[in-house]
Amino acid sequence: SHSLPFTEDSSAMNPNVNDSVRDSLVYSEKSELSRTGHTVVAVFLGVILLLGFISNFFVLLLFARFQVLRTPINLILLNISVSDMLVCIFGTPFSFAASLYGRWLIGDQGCKWYGFANTLFGIVSLASLAVLSYERYSTILSYTKADPSDYKKAWLAIGGAWLYSLLWTMPPFFGWSSYGPEGPGTICSVQWHQRSSGNISYVTCLFIFCLLLPLLLMVICYGKIIFFIRRVAKTNQLSAHRRETHVLVMVVSMVSCYLLCWMPYGVVALLATFGQVGLVGPTTSIVPSILAKSSTFLNPIIYILLNNQFYRCFLAFMSCGSEPTGSHTLCALPSSRVTGPNVNSPCPRGAWYIPWNMQAPGQ
DSSP states (O other): OOOOSBOGGGTTTOTTSOHHHHHHHHHHHHTOOOHHHHHHHHHHHHHHHHHHHHHHHHHHHHHHHOGGGOOHHHHHHHHHHHHHHHHHHHTHHHHHHHHHHTSBOSHHHHHHHHHHHHHHHHHHHHHHHHHHHHHHHHHHTSOSOOOTTOOHHHHHHHHHHHHHHHHHHSGGGGTSSOEEEETTTTEEEEOTTOOOHHHHHHHHHHHIIIIIHHHHHHHHHHHHHHHHHHHHHHHHOSSHHHHHHHHHHHHHHHHHHHHHHHHHHHHHHHHHHHSOTTOSOHHHHHHHHHHHHHHHHHHHIIIIITSHHHHHHHHHHHHHHTSOTTOSGGGGGGGSOOOSOOTTOSSOOOTTOOOTTOOOTTO
């Protein structure tokens, strides 16, 4: 037989554990996975950890290597990558280790920290995705060339995403809901299954303002971008069909990834909060959590590698890596002063660039 999902010193041997956490430990013990189940979860988390760390590490490396990438709107992409990397460092390794041993390993306070940190980084990523969609929408439909040296707006957006996330992740420390074991007891999060009025209101607000609201903003902004490009295509005929198709593929990928990674988690949280007691079992609760963590490697693939600008820089970086420093002409660019897009740059304008003299009909 394998150990209980939580270590003894975090519950029975610790008189300071509050009732809500103690109830969660009982819930976790009742919903314990088999040894095989824990192993399967550990394998998935291990793969996600490896892919997430490598993909986000490459994104950060590209930003450090290519100065031409450091535009205001790309800083938001960088923020998404940073938040995903923080999940890979401060989140997934602990749940991976817990799944290997079949029990939580770092006690009650570690569980609360894990729940807070992962919720914080997750909401930062979601808020940044929503901000990114609005920035792309406002840039493309502004009809004026964006100032590549104006970083103030981007930094305000990034700071706003972190403050917004803190606004929603700090309340559990002050009595509005709480953090504790989730599902089989090897992952910690908001305690969805508690039926107190405070917890119900918190889960409801979290679902509306941190999941549905960003999704709504993304759908509206990207929908208007596609509509604008289709109008431009009818009047300019500048290989617009190809551009429209590429943008459509990216938009569908972004929204689909968001829905796949986060909507199951939100739905299961609502079922655990409002549904019949025991409706959400260990398997039901662990699968959405794994899907949410998979966003740490899907985000870099969709938002970075499917972007022409980043992809060209990635290819340039890989080709430079096989030759002595300075021997490749494309590798000399980052060391020079870059003031704007350059036709000779290995990192040309991204997929979202639209010639600024292309206006919609009636403009």
